[in-house]
Every structure is written in structure tokens, then in C-alpha cells.
Amino acid sequence: MKKNGVYLDNCKTSKLAPEVLDEMIPYLKGKFWYPGAFTSIGTEIAEAIDDSQKTIADVLNAKPKEIIFTSGGTDANNIAIKGLMRANKNVGKHFITSTISHPAVLAIFQALEKEGYEGTYISANRDGYLNLEELKNAIRKDTVLVAFTHINHILGTIQKIEKIKNILAKANHKIYLFLDSCEAFAKIPIDVKMFGIDILSISAHKFNGPKGIGALFLKKGTKIVPIQHGITRLHHLKPGSVNVPAIIGMQKAVQLAFENFEEQISKLRKLQNLLHNTISERILDVKLNGPPLGERSPTHLNFSFSFVEGEAIMLMLDFEKIYVETGSACYSQGLKPNYILMQTGRTHEESHSSIRFTLDRFVTKEGILRTVNVLEKVIKELRRRSPFGEN
Amino acid sequence: MAIKYTKKVIEHFQNPHNVGKIENPDAMATEGSPACGDQLSVYLKVDKKSQIIKEIKFQSYGCASNIATASIITDMALGKIIEEAKKITWKQAADKLGGLPPIKMHCSVLAIDALRGAIKNYEKNKLGKKFDESLNKQSIEKQLNEVIYGKVGVDIISLRLVKYIGIDEKNNVLIELSLNKEDQFKDDLKHEITERLNRFPKIGKIKIALV
Numbered sequence: 001m002k003k004n005g006v007y008l009d010n011c012k013t014s015k016l017a018p019e020v021l022d023e024m025i026p027y028l029k030g031k032f033w034y035p036g037a038f039t040s041i042g043t044e045i046a047e048a049i050d051d052s053q054k055t056i057a058d059v060l061n062a063k064p065k066e067i068i069f070t071s072g073g074t075d076a077n078n079i080a081i082k083g084l085m086r087a088n089k090n091v092g093k094h095f096i097t098s099t100i101s102h103p104a105v106l107a108i109f110q111a112l113e114k115e116g117y118e119g120t121y122i123s124a125n126r127d128g129y130l131n132l133e134e135l136k137n138a139i140r141k142d143t144v145l146v147a148f149t150h151i152n153h154i155l156g157t158i159q160k161i162e163k164i165k166n167i168l169a170k171a172n173h174k175i176y177l178f179l180d181s182c183e184a185f186a187k188i189p190i191d192v193k194m195f196g197i198d199i200l201s202i203s204a205h206k207f208n209g210p211k212g213i214g215a216l217f218l219k220k221g222t223k224i225v226p227i228q229h230g231i232t233r234l235h236h237l238k239p240g241s242v243n244v245p246a247i248i249g250m251q252k253a254v255q256l257a258f259e260n261f262e263e264q265i266s267k268l269r270k271l272q273n274l275l276h277n278t279i280s281e282r283i284l285d286v287k288l289n290g291p292p293l294g295e296r297s298p299t300h301l302n303f304s305f306s307f308v309e310g311e312a313i314m315l316m317l318d319f320e321k322i323y324v325e326t327g328s329a330c331y332s333q334g335l336k337p338n339y340i341l342m343q344t345g346r347t348h349e350e351s352h353s354s355i356r357f358t359l360d361r362f363v364t365k366e367g368i369l370r371t372v373n374v375l376e377k378v379i380k381e382l383r384r385r386s387p388f389g390e391n
Numbered sequence: 392m393a394i395k396y397t398k399k400v401i402e403h404f405q406n407p408h409n410v411g412k413i414e415n416p417d418a419m420a421t422e423g424s425p426a427c428g429d430q431l432s433v434y435l436k437v438d439k440k441s442q443i444i445k446e447i448k449f450q451s452y453g454c455a456s457n458i459a460t461a462s463i464i465t466d467m468a469l470g471k472i473i474e475e476a477k478k479i480t481w482k483q484a485a486d487k488l489g490g491l492p493p494i495k496m497h498c499s500v501l502a503i504d505a506l507r508g509a510i511k512n513y514e515k516n517k518l519g520k521k522f523d524e525s526l527n528k529q530s531i532e533k534q535l536n537e538v539i540y541g542k543v544g545v546d547i548i549s550l551r552l553v554k555y556i557g558i559d560e561k562n563n564v565l566i567e568l569s570l571n572k573e574d575q576f577k578d579d580l581k582h583e584i585t586e587r588l589n590r591f592p593k594i595g596k597i598k599i600a601l602v
Contacts, residue, residue, distance in 0.1 A: 309428060309429065311454035311455060312404070312453065312458065315404065315454075315455050319405065328428060328454065329427075329428040329579075330429065330453070330456075330457075331454070333494075333575055334541075334575035334579060335428075335541055335576065335579040336579065337428070348425065348427070348428070349425045349426065352428045384410070385410050385450060385451050386452045387412075387421070387430065387432050387450035387451070387452060388425070388452060
């Protein structure tokens with residue numbers, strides 16, 4: 001982070017906590033061994049991995065054996081979704097997801113559709129909540145999997161998982177529930193038993209852990225086949241070398257996120273409120289995108305600033321070392337406005353002028369106040385240049 | 392590969408020249424729309440005798456390259472006679488900025504369109520010139536010449552992406568593009584083509600097919 005920088009793009013990726021790095025270093029230097037049986041060095045590593053599995057399992061109310069380490073969120077999602085659909089194709093080839101699922105999840109389903117699988121995409125309302133009536137109607141005899149993004153990465157909407165669980169429980173056959181919880185993990189409490197989750201993915205770099213490491217919770221008894229093949233080291237669904245330092249780092253990141261969890265979330269909520277209230281008070285013609293403040297993820301805010309375009313806002317903030325994300329078409333690879341904002345009823349203009357702010361444990365009150373000070377000036381200047389700004 | 396703006400683009404974005412509106416301009420034009428993510432208005436004051444652009448200003452709703460290209464084309468046009476200013480191309484404007492990322496080339500086209508549009512309005516309203524805006528293959532091609540394929544930053548005519556242009560007796564237009572159905576720029580191109588062709592006042596339905 002550059003000096004005085006304020007990083008508010010933590011949903012994209014977050015800073016590695018120094019404590020995490022400290023924990024990883026011995027495994028990058030001296031303890032480079034593989035986990036293994038009987039030998040002292042192999043056992044030491046195997047025990048460290050066991051311990052990491054337990055740490056993650058405990059916070060999810062799962063069993064350690066139900067935790068599989070992956071190379072990140074996308075890897076976890078691929079292993080889960082493709083492996084599950086392929087394993088159950090004798091039951092059916094139908095899945096249900098949402099039009100506002102994370103692009104990494106949608107990409108997997110698009111690939112499966114080319115293999116002959118069939119999907120139903122349910123919609124969401126203006127606040128980003130899934131239309132659960134549509135879910136009820138979408139269930140078919142051949143539905144194998146229901147897959148949703150737990151917290152929407154653009155709007156910060158937290159889906160009501162217990163309601164989804166209840167709908168699936170009423171179906172006449174077993175339908176697996178997969179959640180991409182990469183954004184949700186460490187932001188809200190997750191109890192896989194209470195929520196009736198069969199598979200869930202998490203990713204360490206979203207909560208101040210290292211990149212290139214994630215995990216799957218896979219409920220015991222879930223019918224799944226591997227999509228990758230090689231030498232099994234820890235689990236047959238994820239063959240190949242074991243990224244021990246990253247696993248150790250992820251464990252530490254989980255421990256940091258969940259120690260005094262309530263206190264940390266309450267601190268984030270205060271900062272989120274401060275950012276929300278100061279923007280609303282000091283800048284005219286702004287609209288909050290997503291659900292009401294208290295309902296949403298404690299780390300997410302998304303505003304549209306009328307009459308100006310988001311990439312311009314983002315770059316002007318960048319000049320002042322403030323880092324955010326925009327949903328503008330001008331910043332997208334295909335020159336399209338963000339599909340989630342469009343799917344949830346925003347106009348093109350509202351999408352183009354949207355800025356997402358996502359917090360983490362390192363954001364301070366001073367950082368938030370500096371952000372709003374700069375933002376106020378940036379919006380004023382861009383509106384001065386805009387043909388719509390004078391109204 | 393890293394995609395970034397040149398120093399010159401950043402300079403013009405941070406401190407754009409000729410920002411604002413001219414009250415009682417001799418001519419003005421607006422190109423683009425907020426729905427597309429960029430809109431630009433150009434205002435002109437032209438010296439009657441010499442036909443020299445003596446004042447030019449712009450207002451922009453758009454990204455950094457939209458603002459920077461608007462700033463550079465207004466600099467380039469200021470002090471030129473309108474015949475010369477008309478000849479400024481989007482390529483020259485982009486070059487003057489040290490280049491633009493391919494995905495941003497369309498901003499330069501928009502800026503030139505707005506400048507030429509303002510000059511055309513001047514010629515129409517102040518000089519009494521008449522323009523033939525009838526719909527034909529050549530005039531459509533001319534419009535498509537200005538539609539940039541964002542992946543490489545070149546127009547779709549030069550790239551030979553346009554395979555067929557058809558016009559029926561009801562002025563319905565069919566454009567066939569040689570493009571993969573999964574091409575991430577397909578929606579952007581369709582949008583851009585439709586917007587440009589809708590400038591023909593008598594045009595019917597526009598159909599764009601991917602072949």
C-alpha cells in the first residue's frame with residue numbers, strides 16, 4: 001500500500017495480514033516438506049494440515065475431513081459444480097442458479113451447458129435478493145444442483161439460505177445446495193448444518209489470507225467425481241502438490257477473522273455507517289445500490305453518483321491513492337455495464353456511475369474521512385465538466 | 392498485458408483544456424448518450440470572415456479517455472479554419488495523446504464525431520450548405536467506418552468484419568458481421584452500429600446478424 005493510501009477494493013482482493021505472513025515464513029523456508037506418514041518431517045506437516053482443516057471446519061460447524069484445500073475460489077467452484085453435475089448425470093442434468101451469480105460461477109455453468117447440461121437462471125429483486133418463488137417453480141425431477149452466490153459481490157446482499165434450504169427440503173428428491181461463499185466467509189456467521197449446505201467454497205485472499213488458496217466444504221456422503229486427475233496427496237478431488245505455506249497462511253487468516261468476531265464486525269459496521277452517512281450528507285444526487293445498510297454485508301457499499309461516469313471517478317480517486325471499483329462499461333472488458341446492476345433494475349447511467357467500496361480489517365476512520373473528502377472534490381470537478389452536472 | 396493510459400492522456404484528463412459551455416454558440420453538436428457511457432457536446436464560435444474557429448468548448452459525460460480526447464481535439468481545432476478542422480481524424484487525435492488502448496479508441500471517434508457534427512451544423516445553419524443524407528450502401532459504410540472493434544482498436548470496415556450490407560424497399564437495413572457469437576464485444580458493436588445508423592432519418596428496422 002502506498003503511503004496514506006486507502007484501499008477500499010477488498011472484495012477484489014485483500015491485503016495479506018502481517019501475522020499471516022509470519023506464520024507462513026517457516027513453511028516457505030525450513031519446513032518445505034510434504035505431508036506424509038511415519039517420518040518425523042512428513043508427520044509434522046501432516047499434523048499442521050490436520051490442524052488447519054480443523055480450524056476451518058470449526059468455524060463452519062463442519063468436520064475436519066469435510067474440508068478440502070483447493071487452489072482458490074474458482075478452483076473450488078469448478079471442482080464442486082462440475083464434479084457434482086457429472087457424478088449425478090444419471091439422476092438428471094438440470095441445475096438452478098441465478099442471473100446475478102458471481103461471473104466465476106456463471107462461467108462454469110456456461111461450460112456445462114455446452115456439455116449438454118441445462119440450467120434455469122432465477123432473477124433477483126432490486127436489492128439483490130433472489131426470487132424464491134421462481135426457485136420453487138424451477139425445480140424439476142431432473143434437478144441435481146442449486147447453486148447460488150452467498151453474498152453478492154457487487155451489492156453486498158446476503159441471501160436467505162435457510163429459506164432456500166426449506167424449499168429444497170420440500171422437493172421429492174435430493175437436490176444438492178452449493179454456495180459460493182468466497183465473499184461471505186468471515187463477514188457473516190456460516191453454519192453449514194443449520195443452512196443445509198452440501199458444498200461451499202471459500203477463498204483466503206478475500207479475508208487477508210494468501211492468494212492461490214481456497215477450500216471446499218464437502219458434506220460427507222455427497223456424490224461427486226473428480227474433475228482433475230493426478231497423484232492424491234490430501235484428497236482425490238484435488239490431486240497434485242500441496243501448497244503447505246498457503247494452507248498455513250489460510251488457517252492464520254481464519255483465526256484472525258474469527259477471534260472477537262462480533263467485535264470486528266461491529267467495528268466494520270461503524271466504518272460502513274460512517275462512509276455511508278458522510279457520502280449521503282455531503283454529496284448530492286447519490287443513490288445507494290443494494291439492500292438497506294443494516295441488512296447488507298458489513299464490508300460492502302455501492303453508490304451511483306448521478307451525472308458522472310465511474311471510470312473517471314475511480315481514476316481521480318486513484319490519483320489520490322484511494323482505491324475503489326466501478327460498474328461502468330468503460331471499465332469492463334466488453335464495454336458493458338455491470339450485469340448485476342442491470343439485472344437488478346438499474347439504468348445504464350446508474351451502472352456507469354456506480355462505485356463500489358469494500359472494507360477490511362485495515363480500514364480506519366481516518367481513511368474513510370479522507371476518502372469522502374477527496375470524493376466530494378472529485379464528484380464536484382467531474383460534474384463541472386459534465387453536460388448534466390449543472391442541473 | 393497491462394492496459395494503461397499514456398502520460399499525455401492522464402495530463403489531459405487531470406487538467407482538461409476548453410471545458411465548459413459557450414453561451415450563444417455559432418454551432419454545437421452532441422454525440423453519444425449517457426446510456427452508452429459516454430456523451431460529448433462541442434460548442435463553437437467561428438469568425439465569419441476568416442472561418443477560423445476562435446472559441447471551442449466541450450462538456451463530457453464519460454471516462455478518462457473521453458475527457459482527454461475531447462480536450463485534445465478542442466486544442467487541435469482551436470485557431471484552425473473549419474475546412475482544416477474537419478480533416479482532423481480520430482487517429483491523429485489518438486496519436487497526439489501518445490496512443491489509446493484499443494478498447495478506448497472509440498472515445499477518439501466520438502470526439503471527432505462531435506467536432507465534425509458541430510462544424511456541419513455551422514455549415515448548415517450559418518453557411519446554408521445542404522447535405523445529402525440519403526440512405527445507401529456507401530453512406531452506411533461510411534458510418535460503419537467509424538465503429539471500432541474494441542479488441543484491437545480498429546474500425547470494423549478495415550477489419551473486414553462487415554460481410555454484407557442490405558437495404559430493402561422499406562429502408563430496413565441488414566448488416567452481417569463476421570463475428571463469433573461469444574465475442575465479448577458483440578453487444579457493444581451492435582449498440583454502436585444501431586446508434587450510428589439511426590442517424591439516417593428515414594431508416595427502417597436495423598437487423599445485425601452474426602455470421
